Amino acid sequence: MRQFTAVVNPTAGDSTGAAALLRIARLLREAGAELETEYSRSLAHAQEIAVRAGKQGRIVLAVGGDGIAGGIGGALSGTGTTLGLVPAGRGNDFARALGLPADPADLARILLTGDPRHVDTIEVESAVHARTVVLGSVYAGVDALANRHANEARLLRGAASYYAGGLRAVATWRPASFRVTVDGQEHDCRGYTVVAANSRYYGSGRAIAPEARLDDGQLDVVMIHEAPRRLFFAIMNELKTGAHVHRPEVQVLRGREIRIEADRPVPYGADGEVEAALPVTARVRPGDLAVLC
Structure with missing residues (x-):
């Protein structure tokens, strides 16, 4: 029977991480699985717990949103x-891309008996983050600003917080001139945003890259x-x-490799957590x- 270590973000989804795990934990233990629970103090602490558990041969459960899943x-x-x-966060976009069910019994069944699927990840490199690996997407421009506003929202949850954050970001955004290098070939883009996507979803279910696949060895830009x-509001x-x-x-x-630069300081983010300024390079x-899954 499988052995699990659950790493919980206690603040995910307005503190629903622990509650989400309780429903799953009972089902796992009733089936005979071993489950230990660790509460993270920070993303770095969550990563330390996960790596240690992995070295012990345990399956690691990330309990929270896209930030802790990606980290x-x-x-x-x-x-x-x-x-x-x-999934227990605001967006849960990587879980959505994997097709994970919302019903606790169905999710527990996957965790107990599902076969591992090998998916791609994204290596992110910039002056601030020497080398960070994430799962879903790297986004630069108005999207990064919108994500920051969504994370600061206190009264809104899920898609509503991202939509409100997007409206606030677009209202003050000045178009930037991006230079996007895809596998050595340069492309110019003056506008709102550039996204290098491994997953089709971001921003709580928005299909930014509808043809993106988690296991095709490429990023959709x-x-x-x-x-x-x-018109941009219509696009949203x-x-x-x-x-x-x-x-x-x-x-x-x-x-497979995307570098994003801009003519002025432009923010970028990744999986809702990494936040810095361009330039940035993303490699699959x-x-x-x-x-x-």
């Missing part, structure tokens, strides 16, 4: 340790060029379905993480 998944990338997710603000609404990629203002490329690490 722990990045730390376990290339180690051979299997990762399981118990989505560039949203300059447009009137009213189309992110729900992925229809935005058919607009002429949206350009989609694909590659094919099949580097085993995940139960």
